[in-house]
Amino acid sequence: MEPEIIYEDGSLIVLNKPSGWIVNEAITSGAMPVVQTWLKENYNYPIVKSFECRSGVVHRLDKETSGLLLIAKTEKSFANLLSQFKERLVEKTYLALVHGKIDPKEGEVDVTVGRLPWRRDRFGVIPGGRESSTKYKVVEYYRNKGNEFSLTEFYPKTGRTHQIRIHAKHIGRPVVGDNFYAGRKTARNDRKWCPRLFLHAYKISFNHPEKGTRVDFSSPIPKDLSDALNLLEKVG
Numbered sequence: 004m005e006p007e008i009i010y011e012d013g014s015l016i017v018l019n020k021p022s023g024w025i026v027n028e029a030i031t032s033g034a035m036p037v038v039q040t041w042l043k044e045n046y047n048y049p050i051v052k053s054f055e056c057r058s059g060v061v062h063r064l065d066k067e068t069s070g071l072l073l074i075a076k077t078e079k080s081f082a083n084l085l086s087q088f089k090e091r092l093v094e095k096t097y098l099a100l101v102h103g104k105i106d107p108k109e110g111e112v113d114v115t116v117g118r119l120p121w122r123r124d125r126f127g128v129i130p131g132g133r134e135s136s137t138k139y140k141v142v143e144y145y146r147n148k149g150n151e152f153s154l155t156e157f158y159p160k161t162g163r164t165h166q167i168r169i170h171a172k173h174i175g176r177p178v179v180g181d182n183f184y185a186g187r188k189t190a191r192n193d194r195k196w197c198p199r200l201f202l203h204a205y206k207i208s209f210n211h212p213e214k215g216t217r218v219d220f221s222s223p224i225p226k227d228l229s230d231a232l233n234l235l236e237k238v239g
Contacts, residue, residue, distance in 0.1 A: 006038060009071065009220055014213045015084070016046075016059075016074040019222045022199050026063045026072065038072065048076035056081045062088060062162065067180075070097070070204025071222050075212070083212035088162060096206035097157040097167055098224060100145075100197070100232065101176040102185065105153040108141040112170040116163050125183055126165045128173050136160040137170045145235035147196075152179065152235060156205070167202065178202055179231075197231035 007019040018038075025032050028039045039058045043051055050056040059075040061084045075081035087093050117132030119125045138158040145152040153176065157167045168184045171177050177185035179201040180193040193201075208219045224232075 006041060006072075009222065012213075014076055014080040014211075016076065017207070017220050018072050018074060020064055020069060020072045020204075022067050022069040022225070022227070025066050026060055027057060035066070042074065050076065050078055050081060053078075061085060062093075064204055065165065065168075065200070065202070067200035068097075068202045068204060069222075069225050069228075071095075071207045071220055072204070073207065073209070080212040084209065087209050087212075091160055092210060094206075094208040095159055095204065097159070098142075098203045098205040099155055099157060099167060099171065100179045100201040100228075101153050101155055101171050102150070102179065102189070103153065103176045104144060104151045105139070105141050105155060105174070105176055109139065110174070111136065111138045112173055114170070114173060116166065116169055126163070126169055128169065133163060134161060135163045135166050135170070137167060139170075144238040145232070146238050147235045151238070154232070168200075196234050198227050201228055201231065203228060 004021040006021065008016060009019055010017040020038060025035050025037045028037050039060055042058050050059050056078060059081055061073045061075055064070060064072055073084055075084050113136045114128045115132035116126055116135045117129045119127050140156050141153050142156055143154045145154065159166050168178050168181055172184040180190055180197050180199055182190045203224055206221045208217065211218050
């Protein structure tokens, strides 16, 4: 499955990234599909070949996370959108299925996170790390074979690596299928009924870099995740 274009004009592209795609080119990406490479092969906008502007890729999603990704087509748009992310003018909503029952239904995680000194490929809540903040709200409770789950919207204020996954773990509610933060045994059991990390970049809202007007985009939950959800029983 290739990325799907949700919206395009002279200054930007909003695309739907499939799970399994890496966002930026890297030596370590090997034969895996990469959004940046796909853009170079299929588009000819002003900064598509620019190394400094990352082919217009403004932000990232983890490899297994699906959903909305912003691509700038010009240097002006790239600078504008980067600035909006820095000033926290971009509002993002992620949808995740997490283990256990989140109660109360709404809350906020506000902690410092960073790379774990003893495990450099992982991140976590550590003293002296960078500030990170995510609000959340439960959409629906589910259960299956005595296990409880919460389908939850997460609204990150900051954009740290693995932020939602770390915050979900921090409140004792790791994301279903998360090999890094749910624990290997739990993730292995999850993947018997859910094919991957249950995390989807669901909505995004920002100021259009040329027009200045507020724009909103959404991406419905992908079939692989909705199929997994249909295996569970709604509670209440």
